[in-house]
Amino acid sequence: MQIEFELNGAMVSASVEARTTLADCLRDNLGRTGTHLGCEHGVCGACTVLVNGEAVRSCLMLAVQAKDEKVLTVEGLSGDELSPLQASFRKHHALQCGFCTPGFITTAHALLTSEPEADEERIRDVLSGNLCRCTGYVPIVEAVLGARKFYAGQKEKA
Template sequence: MMDAPAEAAIDLQLIVNGTVRQVRTEARTSLCDLLRDALHLTGTHAGCEHGVCGACTVLLDGQPVRACITLAAACDGRAVTTVEGLSGPLVDRLRAAFQAEHALQCGYCTPGMLVSAVDLLERKPGADDDEIRRDMSGNLCRCTGYVGIVRAIRSCTRS
């Protein structure tokens, strides 16, 4: 990477997956690139890099955001949860369901799918198939045709 002009260097402190991380980066660095290149958390995938595909979705203070169009500088002092940091009973069930329902093939979209699905299930624990399809419409998968993904998420709803 080219050296940043001194004026564009910026010091940040983020809580990433529960750990405080200090990092110096450029003002233009996206949260996605910071996670991958500086913190080596490569589970967050860069897909379209303009907010359309959803592969880079992470939780920022518990809310889903596109890491590719969120500036790292805007996250100073805030808590980021990546796919590596997702945990708990719901996440365990979701991971098992993704496996059981063949909800992934190449796996490129999977981190974003999991993050978005966890958010969906927490907000709408009783979601039906239509709601799941609607709420997951911001995450593109080019392998599965979505049927397995919807089925996996549906199996984790309270119904």
């Protein structure tokens, strides 16, 4: 099947089988390897991307379901420099091996875009669906808390 969708602000097309997941399409067909595949059962959250602003597990979504939608991956959050959220992850040492990081960042981006004043309890609740085996979660939560000011400023401009 031939599909077309917006990926990180640009229209893309891919030829996929009906059973191809969005994660596999992003990685194998479109070369966007920032989206990681961990469990491939929707449990770990490493493959989280945004579809029309909503965080989704790309290992559970078929690529054909993305047809005519807007998909944002971790690569789409920054240009030549790190996004404020990515910079906050760096500043707070919120990654070690980095495998889970794209899923945490896209999940946090979706949360802070809609709720820039999210408190620590809300952040922990939303991030609880993502698994990390290295950092112990405290630096990840601190990084998201540290990025809130940027998102609050973006909401004020809108």
